[in-house]
Amino acid sequence: MKFSFFHLMPYPYLPDDFDTAYDSTALTYPNANFDPALGSALYARYLDELEYADQLGFDGIAVNEHHQSAYGLMPSPNLMAAALTRRTSRARIMVLGNAIGIRGNPLRVAEEIAMLDLMSGGRIDSGFVRGIGWEYFGHSINPVKSRSRFNEAHDLIIKAWTSPELFSWYGDNYEYRYVNLWPRPLQQPHPPIYIPGAGSTETMKFCAERKYTYMSVYAPTRIVRRWFDGYRQAAADLGYVPDPERIAFSVPIYVADTDERAHAEGRRVIEWLYHKGLKQTPQMVTPPGYMSPGSLRGVLSSGMRGLGVSTYEDLLASGQAVVGSPASVADRLGTLYAELGGFGQLIGLFAIGPSTHEQVMRSTELFATEVMPVLRPLGVKAEASA
Amino acid sequence: MAEAAPAEEFIELTGGRVHLLRGGTGEPVLFLHAAGGAGVWHPFHQALADAGFEVLAPDHPGFGKSDEFTEVDAIDDLVYHYLDVMDALGVARPHVVGASFGGWIAAELAVHSPHRIGSLTLLSAAGLRIPEHPVTDIFLLPPAKLIATLYHDPPAVPLTASPDAPPDLDAVIAAYRESTSLARFSWVPYLSDPKLERRLPRISAPTLVVAPSDDRLIPVEHARRYAARIPGARYAEVPDCGHAMYFERPAEFAAEVTAFLSAHPLAAAESGASR
Numbered sequence: 001m002k003f004s005f006f007h008l009m010p011y012p013y014l015p016d017d018f019d020t021a022y023d024s025t026a027l028t029y030p031n032a033n034f035d036p037a038l039g040s041a042l043y044a045r046y047l048d049e050l051e052y053a054d055q056l057g058f059d060g061i062a063v064n065e066h067h068q069s070a071y072g073l074m075p076s077p078n079l080m081a082a083a084l085t086r087r088t089s090r091a092r093i094m095v096l097g098n099a100i101g102i103r104g105n106p107l108r109v110a111e112e113i114a115m116l117d118l119m120s121g122g123r124i125d126s127g128f129v130r131g132i133g134w135e136y137f138g139h140s141i142n143p144v145k146s147r148s149r150f151n152e153a154h155d156l157i158i159k160a161w162t163s164p165e166l167f168s169w170y171g172d173n174y175e176y177r178y179v180n181l182w183p184r185p186l187q188q189p190h191p192p193i194y195i196p197g198a199g200s201t202e203t204m205k206f207c208a209e210r211k212y213t214y215m216s217v218y219a220p221t222r223i224v225r226r227w228f229d230g231y232r233q234a235a236a237d238l239g240y241v242p243d244p245e246r247i248a249f250s251v252p253i254y255v256a257d258t259d260e261r262a263h264a265e266g267r268r269v270i271e272w273l274y275h276k277g278l279k280q281t282p283q284m285v286t287p288p289g290y291m292s293p294g295s296l297r298g299v300l301s302s303g304m305r306g307l308g309v310s311t312y313e314d315l316l317a318s319g320q321a322v323v324g325s326p327a328s329v330a331d332r333l334g335t336l337y338a339e340l341g342g343f344g345q346l347i348g349l350f351a352i353g354p355s356t357h358e359q360v361m362r363s364t365e366l367f368a369t370e371v372m373p374v375l376r377p378l379g380v381k382a383e384a385s386a
Numbered sequence: 387m388a389e390a391a392p393a394e395e396f397i398e399l400t401g402g403r404v405h406l407l408r409g410g411t412g413e414p415v416l417f418l419h420a421a422g423g424a425g426v427w428h429p430f431h432q433a434l435a436d437a438g439f440e441v442l443a444p445d446h447p448g449f450g451k452s453d454e455f456t457e458v459d460a461i462d463d464l465v466y467h468y469l470d471v472m473d474a475l476g477v478a479r480p481h482v483v484g485a486s487f488g489g490w491i492a493a494e495l496a497v498h499s500p501h502r503i504g505s506l507t508l509l510s511a512a513g514l515r516i517p518e519h520p521v522t523d524i525f526l527l528p529p530a531k532l533i534a535t536l537y538h539d540p541p542a543v544p545l546t547a548s549p550d551a552p553p554d555l556d557a558v559i560a561a562y563r564e565s566t567s568l569a570r571f572s573w574v575p576y577l578s579d580p581k582l583e584r585r586l587p588r589i590s591a592p593t594l595v596v597a598p599s600d601d602r603l604i605p606v607e608h609a610r611r612y613a614a615r616i617p618g619a620r621y622a623e624v625p626d627c628g629h630a631m632y633f634e635r636p637a638e639f640a641a642e643v644t645a646f647l648s649a650h651p652l653a654a655a656e657s658g659a660s661r
Contacts (some may be wrong), residue, residue: 138527142573144566145460283526286562288569293559300555 002245002345002377004060005053005364008078009046009164010277011070012354013038016130024280026069039073045357047083052361053350054088056368060125062094062347067102067131068138071277078112083121088313093120094182096194096347097127097216102141106153106174110160110181117185124187127194127215130156134284144289145200149173155248161190192274194248197227199235199302201297208234215248215347216284220279221319223250223302228340244344246380252321253348254355255366259325265359266323267312272353274315328369337378344379392427392435394611397444397474397489400422402453404471406444410435413504413652415473417443418488420526420570424450430632433640438594439481439647444471448567459570461579463508464491465498472502478605481647482591485631486604488569493582503570503591504652505548507643508596508612509631510604515578519605523576525569538600577604586615594646598627620646 014025022029046296050061062079066072070297077095084093091226098109117124130150136143148179152171159167159179168182182313183193197203198219204227207214214231227249235242252273254266286296315321319339322332337343348367351360392409407427415434426443433442447455447467458467464608468491470481484492489511494504510539512521516620522535534540572578593616597609606623623629624638632639 056605061620136573137523139572144570152659281528283528287525288562288573289566293563293566296560297555298556301649385637 001058001372001375001377003368003375004062004092004345004347005050005058006062006064006096006250006347007046007050007351008064008071008277008349009042009351010272010353011039011042011073012272015118016172022279024134025071025277025286026066026280027138027284029070031068034072039084042073045046046351047080047087048379049166049357049360049364050084050349051079051087051281053364054084054091056365057372058091058368060075060092060094060347061088062096063343064127065099065129065131066134067099069134078109080216081116081124081304082119085123090127092123094125094126094194094347094373096125096196097129097182099129099131100153100157101130101137101150102135102139103153105357106156107151107160107176107181108178109178110157111183113157113191114161114181114183114185116189117191122186122191124185124191124319125194125213126191127196128157128288128340129196133283133287134280136287136290137272142263142289143287144171147292158190178218190382192261196215196250197225197231197378199298200225201230204230204234205237208229208238209247211242211246213246213248213345215345216250218320220273221336224319229345233339242344243381245381247343248345248347249343250349251319251336251368252352253329253350253363253369254321254323255326255363256328256359257362257366259328261330262324265355266321269359270323271312272314272323273349274310277353300357326366329367330371333375334378337375342379344381346375356386387485388402392431392441392505393441394558396451397471399446399467399470399474400561401455401457401467402447404447404453404474405445406449406475406499408440409438410438412438412440412475414475414477415439415441415645415647416452416475416477416480416482417441418467418484418491418495419443419449420462420486420488421564423485423488424452424564424654425481428632429636430640430643433636434483434644434647437644437648438584438638439644442475442477442480445566446491448562448570450566454567461494461571462498464571465494469499469502470494477650478502478642479504481505481507481650481652483507483509483643484511484649486629487572489513490577490579490582493586493589494579496514496591496593497582497585500588500590505647505650506591506616507556507588507646508526508593508609509630509639509643510601510609511583511595511612512604513579514608514611515575515583516581516607516611517603517608519610521577521605522603524603525573535602536628537634539634540600550627551563583611583615586612589616592646592650594622595619596622596624596631598631598635599623599625600627601618601629612619 063077065077160181168178256262392407396406403659445452447458489508490513594615599604613619
């Protein structure tokens with residue numbers, strides 16, 4: 001099992017009347033509520049936490065991209081990754097990912113990831129995401145084109161990284177007469193790719209065909225199981241068994257010295273994430289064309305509930321958060337491992353809400369020293385199937 | 387009075403099938419529906435038919451029962467699409483009436499091919515970019531606020547099923563499909579073509595611009611701008627009415643439109659005595 005520490009970099013200082021006064025932490029949530037002095041301190045703190053995870057022996061430290069939101073303060077994950085290249089030395093630096101569906105110029109992403117790969121000595125993992133619904137409003141990108149833009153940007157970036165000669169690109173969304181990447185990435189043929197999946201069979205097939213890592217997003221275990229099985233089936237259809245490392249389970253985790261203390265502190269953190277951080281209207285979640293009618297039908301009939309209506313207890317029971325003492329967390333993750341049919345990477349969201357720096361550092365340390373050793377033997381590729 | 391039920395038909399084009407409602411006899415009126423009006427034969431349409439016109443009401447690509455026409459994904463594609471529809475229907479120079487989103491298409495059609503338009507009626511048309519009077523973002527409005535935005539006097543009884551009723555999955559999917567089709571043409575620039583305004587002087591047909599007095603979606607300034615830029619256009623306002631227009635004030639809208647159409651027979655337009 002490989003472990004990574006994923007930082008969402010939230011802005012946790014919401015007003016007391018947030019629940020009644022605002023639809024969301026994103027898009028229309030007034031930026032007058034952002035205090036630059038607090039924000040500056042948060043960035044310093046959050047980078048310290050990522051660097052600490054590197055020192056503790058996490059295999060990866062992860063950042064992501066979100067726009068116009070208190071949910072996550074990283075409009076540019078590549079800037080954060082750049083800061084990490086100079087202050088860490090062991091962990092892989094995971095950009096999970098660049099939102100290539102909403103980027104105006106995907107060639108810029110190819111360039112920046114290549115730079116990061118060189119700066120980090122080949123430690124970059126490159127995730128690609130479409131960007132979430134509200135970001136299509138916020139960056140004025142037509143959500144109807146989301147899938148098409150994502151696919152084309154992906155193809156262009158891979159070709160830019162791997163082509164040893166200048167080429168031209170003529171697509172539905174982008175046209176370049178001169179693509180001639182300087183610099184090229186250090187890892188060959190290119191940095192490993194991570195793609196989050198949320199049930200689309202098209203994405204499962206896309207990842208299986210390219211042997212990309214398929215990672216889950218917030219959802220109950222029974223639904224994530226369906227996704228992972230879909231990915232495994234897509235690989236089977238192509239005639240291979242995927243390396244467990246190509247399947248990554250991501251989940252919010254909070255560890256404290258005792259169960260009692262963990263729940264006393266963790267409840268507020270998990271509730272912040274699901275009830276405040278992720279609060280949004282249906283229109284923001286699913287702008288027109290963001291999903292195909294068939295996918296929307298699938299989601300609506302799957303019985304998935306809005307995140308905001310799940311209680312803390314529901315979230316724990318459904319595997320959407322893991323909270324407890326080191327022993328309880330190891331035990332619970334072992335159970336989820338079995339319920340999900342196995343996975344080879346665990347992406348833990350350790351800094352997700354109004355937890356203090358001390359709480360995050362302690363949770364991360366307990367996880368690294370007491371939980372990781374227990375789970376480490378799981379999810380390793382069997383020699384026989386190598 | 388003419389038959390109340392319109393004929394339903396499909397036109398076969400290269401890119402797919404267009405669903406069309408046809409009612410009445412007389413001079414042809416091509417009616418281009420609003421974002422929410424596909425496949426609706428409203429008392430307003432019947433009033434036009436009753437006034438002696440043949441109303442031809444197609445569903446836009448990706449709306450109602452029309453096919454997607456996936457290659458039709460910008461406003462200029464819609465113009466060529468409707469030239470194809472007119473050719474397939476055999477109407478050389480019809481009256482063209484467009485409401486809201488359909489009004490935008492009608493205006494674009496008229497600047498592209500002024501000679502194909504017998505008369506032009508724009509009912510609170512989208513299409514202009516007036517930054518100081520922005521169009522409300524309908525894509526972000528929850529359903530309850532949408533109703534309050536569309537009506538001067540929002541109906542007490544919701545038009546849709548009660549919130550307690552289980553959601554009708556097919557209806558949700560159908561609405562999402564139409565919303566997707568609208569977004570295809572209008573996400574950005576939002577419900578407008580920044581070049582349209584300066585092209586409006588190309589329009590040569592007699593034109594009527596009608597605005598509801600209390601339009602909370604497309605500010606009345608848009609209709610006034612259309613009227614100011616289209617040569618010789620007549621401007622009318624229907625009082626105590628919201629963007630829902632003929633859904634809120636059917637008789638008043640029908641009266642304005644039928645009076646205008648009757649005053650501008652196509653034969654006169656053909657002879658060049660249109661205004």
